[in-house]
Amino acid sequence: MALNIAVVNQVLKRSQEYSIRQAVIEDLAQISAIENNTSSYPCSYQQLHDCIESTYLLIGDNRLLGFAVIVMVEKQAELHTIAIEPQKQGKGLGSLFLTAIVAGLPTAVEQFYLEVRVSNYRAIRLYHQLGFNKIAERKDYYRDGLGREDAIVMAKQCKL
Numbered sequence: 001m002a003l004n005i006a007v008v009n010q011v012l013k014r015s016q017e018y019s020i021r022q023a024v025i026e027d028l029a030q031i032s033a034i035e036n037n038t039s040s041y042p043c044s045y046q047q048l049h050d051c052i053e054s055t056y057l058l059i060g061d062n063r064l065l066g067f068a069v070i071v072m073v074e075k076q077a078e079l080h081t082i083a084i085e086p087q088k089q090g091k092g093l094g095s096l097f098l099t100a101i102v103a104g105l106p107t108a109v110e111q112f113y114l115e116v117r118v119s120n121y122r123a124i125r126l127y128h129q130l131g132f133n134k135i136a137e138r139k140d141y142y143r144d145g146l147g148r149e150d151a152i153v154m155a156k157q158c159k160l
């Protein structure tokens, strides 16, 4: 299953500077650079490589501004990660990107899930604004220095 790119780009049309496309292997170096610049525990190059067919890119100014990894299986979609390059954060791009992704989910998808660190207030606020609600917590789910950090599981109903 894949995002409906035509629908996604229809949503972006109002801001004509941006577009979304599926990633290809040649994009990996740039995806990896954004991952390393935005995550304290970045995915390895190999992990990003293995997810390439589930990776979508936000393009603007003729370059990569962000990426998201979305796995879709039957009625469920899961956002594995979303990142906007540091200099472009806080300008509404994460919100625009995720709004367009939600619009482009295949019609069969009924629930959209994600997991986020309890300390990632910025991402949690964004997800709340886009209609995700907390449905569970996973104790000690993430590595955090020498310790562990809990995850919040959030879900958005795509179909009523």
Ligand SMILES: CC(C)(COP(=O)(O)OP(=O)(O)OC[C@H]1O[C@@H](n2cnc3c(N)ncnc32)[C@H](O)[C@@H]1OP(=O)(O)O)[C@@H](O)C(=O)NCCC(=O)NCCS
Residues within 6 Å of the ligand: 038, 039, 081, 082, 083, 084, 085, 088, 089, 090, 091, 092, 093, 094, 095, 096, 115, 116, 117, 120, 121, 122, 123, 125, 126, 129
């Ligand atoms: C999380 C992330 C994708 C959000 O993208 P963004 O482009 O910075 O977010 P936006 O500018 O669209 O802001 C959307 C909402 O996020 C929240 N937000 C954004 N910047 C914020 C800040 N500096 N402080 C607090 N909240 C903030 C706000 O709720 C904002 O809505 P508002 O402008 O109405 O207040 C981005 O910050 C990022 O790449 N972070 C690092 C990677 C990461 O943590 N990914 C999530 C892993 S689950």
